[in-house]
Amino acid sequence: MNIEKLIKLAYTAREKAYTPYSNFKVGAAVVTENNNIYSGCNIENAAYSPSICAERTAIFKAISEGESKIKLIVIVGTNDFTYPCGVCRQVIKEFAKDTCKIIVANNKMEYKTFTLDELLPYSFGPEDLRR
Template sequence: MDQRLFAAASAAMERAYAPYSKFQVGAAILAADGQIYSGCNVENAAYPVGTCAEAGAIAAMVCDGRQQIREVVVIGRGDAMCTPCGGCRQRIREFATPETKIHVCGPEGLRRTFTRDELLPESFGPENLS
C-alpha cells in the first residue's frame, strides 16, 4: 500500500462532515498517472442525499481529467472493516481494472486488501453495454 494514499485518506477522514452518524470516512485514489485524489463522506439532514468518501475522490479524479484507478485506500474507525458500500463498489468498478487493489484501513493502518473483482465479482460494467 502506498503510504501517501494512507496519509491522504486519513487526512480526508478527519475533515468528514458526519454530524448525524458520527462515522467519518476518508478515501484516497492513486490514478494511473500517479496523481492522488481524496474525498470524505459528507452527510445531509436528508439522509439519502449524502456523499460517500469514495464518490468524492472519484469525482475529483474525473474532474481533473483522469479515468483510471490504480489503487484505493478507504479508512474508517470502529472494530468492523469500513469496506466500500455497494454503490461505491460499482463506482470503483467503472474506473478500475480487475487487479486494482482496494486497501481497507483503520486509523492504526491496513486491515485487509481486496482486488476489485474480490469486492465486486461478476460485475456489470461498460463492456456489458457493447
C-alpha cells in the first residue's frame, strides 16, 4: 500500500472536517483486510460529547459497508503529529487485525509507524470476553 497516497487521502478528508469550535481538523484513511480504503474527518458538536474523531468516522464507514477488520490506519492533524485519542485506540482495537499499523503523519509528509500494542499496551478487547 502506498503510504504517501494514503496520507494524501487523509489530508483530503481533513479538509472536510467540521470544527467550528476548536478549528483542529483531523483526517484519517483506513485500509481494510480486503484492501478497500475508507476516509473520515472529525465532526464537532456544540455539546462536545456527540463529536466524533476522524479515525472513528473512517472505521465506522468501513464497518457499515460490511468490512470486518482494518489492517492500516493513517492519521493527519492540524499540527505536527496527531495521535489517536484513547477512545479511538479502543475502537481500533475492536476492529484491527493483530498486525494493524497506525501511521501518524505531519504536514511535511513525514510519518511515524506504530503497532496498536505500542499505542495501547495491556489493552482489553473482544478476546478478553471469550474466555
